[in-house]
Amino acid sequence: MHRVVVLAVDRVYPFELGIPGRILGAARGPADERLYEVITCSPDGRPVTTSADFAVMVEHGAEALETADTLVIPPFVWDPVDEGVRELPVGVFALLRPGTRVISICTAAVLLAAAGLLDGRPATTHWFEAERCQRLFPNVKWDADVLFVDDGDVLTSAGVAAGVDLCMHILRRDHGSAVANRAARYCVTPPWRDGGQAQYIERPVPGPSTTATAATRAWALERLDRPLPLSELAGHARMSVRTLSRRFQQEVGMSPGDWLTRQRIELARHLLEASDLSIDQIARRAGFGTAASLRQHMHATLGVSPLAYRRTFRTSDG
Structure with missing residues (x-):
């Protein structure tokens, strides 16, 4: 039987701590x-604190890591300053056998990054922490738009429920879709979720300012x-096209065309x-002209279709 060891670190998030046991524990073979x-x-084998108002008792200490086929690290409250990174228990990875698969959920990717396991690799984490992670660990190829990244023996997921998506992916990878679908039905969760975490990121429209392109942006x-x-x-800006393009890049960090597309996506x-x-x-109101064009742009930007996005985010009283 494949042994999965879940490492609970102090200030662990309880929900994510339970994901591997619930999803992987629900997997059954042909003979059940x-x-x-x-x-x-x-x-250290001792109880661990959580992000909530209770602690968690565990049955095993670090010696369990020596028996792991797969190690899963759930997220924990961490201090993003350098001092906090230096305090992460990176020494635990020395206990793993060669070939052990390592998985992080949400911000637990910082533990892998601090240990150097993600250097030069693609990885993801919660979108809210992606900028800090990029600053602290510039050698990692962070991708804040996806739900999870499978890089062979090291896998990382985005925030919270994306840990479920990653565990479902592990089931499909290890045992195929039939096993994964059966476990998904038992856990009452989708076996696959469309799109990435880009659809959950809030991208506010830049507010009023006195920059050179502000009036033209408000007009647009x-x-x-x-x-x-x-x-x-x-x-409208009373500039040449070349000057306007340069000012847009300086003031909003993108070209006028990319900025317009971003605002149209946000309106949609x-x-x-x-x-x-x-x-x-909606396609006409947002300036895409046709539903096909809106679908194309939403897939490119958010990874989902307009209908899938509406099913996920439609307000009940809208």
Whole structure:
């Protein structure tokens, strides 16, 4: 039986701590046999504090790591300053056997990064912490738009429920879709979730400012439903196209075209969440013209279709 060891570190998040046991523990073979043995340990075998108002007793200490086929590390409250990183228990990885698969959920990726296990590798974490992680661990190829990253023997997931997505992926990878689908039905969870965490990231429109392009950006936001060629934006700003493009890059960090697409996506997201407009109507309101164009842009930016996004985020009283 494949042994999964879950390492609980002080200030662990209880929900994510239980994900491996619930999802992998639900996997059954053809004869209804268990496919994974899931055990929990702490670095010293003592109870661990949690992010909630209770502690967790564990049955095993660090010696359990020596028996792991797969190690899963749930997230914990961590101090993102350098001192906090230096205090992470990176020494636990020395106890693993060669070939042990290592998985992190959410911000537990910082423990892998601090140990050097992610250097030069693609990885993800909760989108809210991605910028800090990039700053602290620049050798890691962080991708804040995906739900999880499978890089062979090291896998990382985005925040909270993305740990469920990653464990479902592990079931599919190890035993195929039939086993994964059966476990998903038992756990009442989707066997696969469309899109990435990009669809959950809030990207506020830049507020009023006194920068050179501010007035033109405000003017464009009132006209997203119509074509806005670069020449027209430049004309409103009383700049050359070249100057406008340079100022946009300096002030908002992207080209005018990319900025317009971003604002149109944000408008479409709002209308999908809060209105009863059809996909065609929303496409026209947001300046994409057709539903096909809206679908193409949402897939490219968020990884989901307009209908899938609406099913996920539609307000009950909208």
